[in-house]
Amino acid sequence: MTSESPIPTVDLTAFSSPSTHSDADRLAAGQTFVAVLHRYGFAKVTGHGFTTDEINEAFGWNQRLFDLPYVDKMKAPHPPGPFPHRGYSGIDHYAAADTASISTPSDGTAGSRKISDLKESYEVGSANDDHEPNIWLPEATLPGFRAYATSLYERLSSVGSILLTAISVGLGLDPQEHDALHQLASNRYSQLRLLHYPAIPQTRLAQDVVRTRMPAHNDWGAFTMLFQDGNGGLELQDPQTGGFMRAQPEEGVLVMNVGDMLGRFTNDYFRSAVHRVAVPGVGVVPGETGVPARRSMPFFVGPEPSHTVATLPRFVGAENPGKYEPVRFDEYGALVSKYHYQVGNI
């Protein structure tokens, strides 16, 4: 079941342009953001500070990267295991390599699906990450890409801080709680993923081989900020109805979804959002051409690997018993990525 009701949009300009807005503006925007995240676990966000020009530039690099011949892209191959989660994962190799940043919903939907290889990706971390080093193409293969991707990581990291501050203001956190929230976002250990889902020919759709471009899953960091191109396909599960809501593409809009760490931190006051990438049904594909290619760019915001994520006491009470034990982020990630490496399906 996919619902056509729109995902609420929250404008965070009061946080990205603080000098032209008052504390009252920030409180109102922060509270709206918190209310939407509490209800859904995700939101569309405008006024995040990442301009339309910057978004277009990022998609331009996405295209130039994936337009390279396969042999060139394989000059920066993702290693055969889950770690480090860096470099290029090709159409033919994706299922075994793509394991980090994703966990599986308890209903087992992701686990039961036989995946076709429908996407390629390139994973980028911080230049200062001493844990998972980046894997770069030779400079001559795509001149300027390394410098650009490094700067994009930094830009998106600062956008992540804006979203966290909005959450902090909206929740009315005290300074100590505010710091604990911000520890969910390490500038050094977040992760940028460039994604390309190639066009799918009509014949392949008619054979009914292709059901989803990415099966339902949760992201296991703190939260994810995603830009997608005009072709859309991202769907997020409404936790109240269980139906999926389409994230209709809109220029300049970022989709933010809660990941497992922010879910645990808030004792599910913000629930980790189940999401997937759908393929339009055969009936809605125009003509014989099939489904167009699609590009997206998620940025996974997460804490330091050694950081222990514990539920904030304000989210636990007599009517709201704590659901989660404190967990070290790297230990949680190792469990999830090992599972996905074995199942090899996302």
Ligand SMILES: O=C(O)CCC(=O)C(=O)O
């Ligand atoms: O491509 C998309 O829109 C979603 C990607 C995603 O959910 C992921 O990479 O974890």
Ligand SMILES: [Fe+2]
């Ligand atoms: Fe995801």
